[in-house]
Amino acid sequence: xxxxxxxxxxxxxxxxxxxxxxxxxxxxxxxxxxxxxxxxxxxxxxxxxxxxxxxxxxxxxxxxxxxxxxxxxxxxxxxxxxxxxxxxxxxxxxxxxxxxxxxxxxxxxxxxxxxxxxxxxxxxxxxxxxxxxxxxxxxxxxxxxxxxxxxxxxxxxxxxxxxxxxxxxxxxxxxxxxxxxxxxxxxxxxxxxxxxxxxxxxxxxxxxxxxxxxxxxxxxxxxxxxxxxxxxxxxxxxxx
Numbered sequence: 126x127x128x129x130x131x132x133x134x135x136x137x138x139x140x141x142x143x144x145x146x147x148x149x150x151x152x153x154x155x156x157x158x159x160x161x162x163x164x165x166x167x168x169x170x171x172x173x174x175x176x177x178x179x180x181x182x183x184x185x186x187x188x189x190x191x192x193x194x195x196x197x198x199x200x201x202x203x204x205x206x207x208x209x210x211x212x213x214x215x216x217x218x219x220x221x222x223x224x225x226x227x228x229x230x231x232x233x234x235x236x237x238x239x240x241x242x243x244x245x246x247x248x249x250x251x252x253x254x255x256x257x258x259x260x261x262x263x264x265x266x267x268x269x270x271x272x273x274x275x276x277x278x279x280x281x282x283x284x285x286x287x288x289x290x291x292x293x294x295x296x297x298x299x300x301x302x303x304x305x306x307x308x309x310x311x312x313x314x315x316x317x318x319x320x321x322x323x324x325x326x327x328x329x330x331x332x333x334x335x336x337x338x339x340x341x342x343x344x345x346x347x348x349x350x351x352x353x354x355x356x357x358x359x360x361x362x363x364x365x
Contacts, residue, residue: 134207135348141203142345144196149338151196155189156273157331164266169259172266177244184241187234194227201283207349208290210361215286222286226279233272236265274316277330281312284336291340296353301343304336 159182163175176183201223209216240262243250253261284305292302311333318325 134354135351137203138207138344138348141200141207142341142343142348144200144203145337145341146345147196148193148200149341151189151193155186155193159183159186159189169263173244173259173262176240180241180244183237187237190234191231194231197223197227204287207354208287208294210354210358211290211294213361215290219283219286219290222279222283226276226283229272229279230276233269233276236269236272240265271319274319277312277316281309281314281316281330284309284312288336294349294353295357296350297340297343301336301339304339306336308333308336 163172163179163183165171165175201220205216205220208219243258243261243265250258288302288305288307288309290302291297291305292299294302308330311328311330314329
C-alpha cells in the first residue's frame with residue numbers, strides 16, 4: 126500500500142513537471158515572441174500592417190496565452206498535493222494566487238480580440254478615421270500590457286510560498302526554492318515598476334526565470350526524493 130502511494134506521488138510529480146514544461150513554450154510564444162515581432166510601440170501603422178499580414182500568428186498567440194492559464198490550474202493543484210505535507214497553509218496560499226491570476230490574464234486577452242474586431246469589422250472601420258483607429262489600437266495594446274503587469278503580481282506572489290515550500294521540503298533541491306523566490310521578485314518588480322516608471326523597459330522576469338525552468342525539468346525527469354517525501358508526510362500526520 127505504501128509503495129503504491131509513493132509511486133502515485135512520483136507520477137503526480139512528473140505530471141506536474143510535464144505541465145510546467147508545457148507552460149514555457151506557451152508563455153514564450155504568446156506573451157514574448159509574437160508581441161516582440163508584431164508590435165512596434167511608436168508606429169501603429171507598422172503594427173497594424175504586421176498584425177493584418179500575420180493575423181493567424183496573432184490569433185495563435187491569444188490561444189497560447191489562454192492555454193497557458195488553463196494549464197496553470199491543474200499544475201498548481203498537483204503542486205498543492207505534492208507540497209502540502211511541508212506546510213498546508215503555504216501550499217493553499219500558493220494555489221489561491223494562481224487561481225486569482227489566471228482569470229485576470231485570460232480576461233486580459235479580450236484587449237487583443239478587440240484589436241482584431243477593429244481591424245476586421247467594417248462598421249468600426251467606417252466609424253473611425255485612420256488616426257482614430259491607430260489611437261484605439263494603441264490604447265488596446267497598452268491596456269493589454271497593463272493587464273499582463275497586473276497578472277504578473279500574482280505570478281510573482283505564487284512563487285514566494287512555492288519557493289519556501291521547495292526550500293523547506295527536503296525532497297526537492299533547496300537552491301531551486303531560492304531561485305523560485307528570486308523569480309517571484311522579478312515578476313513583482315516588473316509589475317510595480319511599470320506602474321511607477323512606465324518608460325522603464327527592462328523586464329527582470331525575462332532574466333530571473335531560471336528557478337521555474339529548473340523545477341519543471343527536475344519534476345519531469347527526477348520527480349521527488351520519495352523517502353524524504355514519505356518522512357515529511359508522516360511528520361505532517363503526527364502534527365495533525
